[in-house]
Amino acid sequence: MRKDVLIIGGGATGAGIARDLALRGVECLLLEMGDYCNGASGGNHGLLHSGGRYAVKDPPSASECAVENEFLKQVAPFCIENTGGLFISLPGDDAEFPDAFARSCRSAGVPVHELTSKEALASEPGLNPDLERCFMVNDGSIDPFSLVQANVDDARAAGASVLNHCSVAGMTVEGGRVVRVEVRDRRGVLQDTIAPEVVVNAAGAWVSVVARMAGRHIPMGLDQGSMLVLDGRQCAHVIDRLRPPSNGDIAVPNHTSTILGTTSRPARSPEDASVSREDIDLLLRETSAMLPRLRRGRVIRTYGGVRPLLGGGGREASRSFAIFSDEGAENLLSVAGGKLTTYRLMAEKVSDRVCDMLGNGSKCLTHREPLGPPASGSGGTIPLARLVRKYGRLASSIDTTDGRVMCSCEQVLRSEVAMVLKAGDALTLADVMRRTRAGMGYCQGFDCSLSVLEIMMGTEDGDPLPHLDEFLREREHGLAHASGDQLRQELLRRHVLRGVYGLEGKE
């Protein structure tokens, strides 16, 4: 396969670059070693930043977020819930911070207005009634899986090639250029080596690992953050603590759940995402100070992500991004840092550099070309809005007259599964479950996974066991600290899987 540009990494940045370049007429190939959003793009709290979070400490990031927030609401409304965000301070919080916050937001171009506590409680009745100050900002929630898939689909429509489950195993550098890249393709579509003009390393937390294949060194800090998924939407707005960024500051309503975040600790590797019991206690304690009802919420699962941060790491590190290249491998661009909200901007800057290198004078289009339909509409017997939220443009190809439901927790239709399988990107059971949100409810898929698997087995002669193993292992990770009713559900799940089905699992 002859492509001008190879992009490594199928997170938001990589997918965004593939789309940006494809829209400019550049031939490109994107490879993702696992499924899209494998790293930090999937392991975050799904917040569309207003910029408020960074206004005081990192004004450039705040400004970037404020601008990108507006762009994304224009081009990708289907995967965004325009909830608005409330920053609140509580008794005992730094009394100077709220005014500094408001000033910094205004100077960084982050729209903000103050509410009285009466107004705040009227718009979000679950808030702690003792709140002292409250500011409304443009925070929202975003579905990163849907966003990235839409970028992938649109990149393909514009001529890009995108392959998930295809990894880069090595690079050969000769005369200061990457001349060959070795790849491992699970589907067997690609030859063993390819020779692109330009290589873009957008591997997120793995950016140093990939750079090292070309003998380059990228200074990165890896920082783990933990999140909890609480059943149901516990608040109408994104709720944020009005204080310098610290642990357990945020609750984000998203789809049928609420995500509580986050924590921060150094990570030993890109895979070191595990969540500790202390993280869970901390997140519940801190977020329920803002929204007391979260205490009584049911934690369905926990997950972690590893943030790739510029320079050092932790809360003090900049959320900004940088593009690295040097004469040791002059056709290799590595992009590091940044965040989900600014993925489009990062993609634009990288694509500008790529186009410079290729002598392509086209301009970026991604700030105005829509990625999908507006988030509304109804049709057939099933409300279309929910499907549009998950699948963007592809929602229109789902047969909404077929009312058969596969996952009763998330009300996933059989025809959604059929559409996802037909699209061809979902190679494993876990891929299908991720795209459809099947198995994301109470039961964590121990029943619907088998029904979905049965449909997959109808379309290919596969071995079902690796599919089941991978999916169940992934769910089990998130259930390690289950408690209350979710613990009982987990005991049932294990009893059935191991006792009745005799599937092996780690104890």
Add this chain to the structure above:
Amino acid sequence: MSRVLVIGNGAAGAFSAWLLAKGGWEVTLVGRGTSSTALSTGCLRSAPKLCRDEILEFLGNDDLPWATDGREGISRIGTSYRCWMSPSHSTWNDGGAPKSVAVAGIGEHPSLPVRTTAAMLNRRGIKAIPFIMPVQVPPEAPLSSRFRDEEAWEVMAAELEQLSAEAILLPAMVSLRDYCRLDQLERRCGREILEAVTPLGAPGLRLADLMLSKAKEAGVTVWDGRKVIDLDVSNGAVREAKVLGGSEVRLVALDALVVATGGPLVDGLNIDGRELTDPFGRFQVTGHEDALRGGYDNRNGRLVSSDGQVIVNAVGAGDCLSSKGREYGHGLNQALESAYRAVQTLEGS
């Protein structure tokens, strides 16, 4: 005659009630609904180490022929499990697996996902052919009710007759009194009929039915759909239970108590955060750090009150007791043997 109340209508409750009734006690068994035995494969996974004769007598039944020794069963997703004793159509002889199996399910009904199951059997070297029977059943409907219909049964049987594999794997769907229909089907098709096990499916429900009917035959008074809401414990003994059924509350005086309410898997024990607690608020619970092993504290089966005193006339049986190790799949064995020990403790006192 001494009066004993047994709380819980699962395997441990039914077996202890049966043993006590045979031992001359006046037994009342209170159950809240479907027994958790329904979650099981309906088999004994290993040979009983204790009270083997009693267990065989308890499970013996004209409607359900059992097969023993080295059996191998198939779950609804084609994984296999070994057991010591099972209903004859639940398993084949260990090592005697057929060379070819027709996996016959009902469309995409979850009772038997035929393509997945066939693929799983194929990877174990058993030639399996998926087959979809021309009968419609909505996914949420249980099969047993559908196939009680003679016409549906006949359509199925006529289709199965045409198959050529050595054995036919069906979803588990017949209840206790219809079990003989599998024998008839086997004779008619001239090939082995095997049923695939699914949790909360026919095998466990059948076994739960069987155990309750055995307890009733032995003279146990069975109160279904009722709940014990309070226990009067004084001077180291349980004296009285308050039983709620519908809107009626009954006070039951008792000389002994068997608690067989099941573990944290069902709601025999409450889970508060990661801690197990006693729903009656009377007994001591241990093993907070590991819900899988936690349960009622006990001294040779006798329960311990919240203030640390051994309660002389109250024993626990089955999964509600704290345990050094609960083994997946072996719950029935553990429940029956533990019920036997509980009864011995009561009778020894």
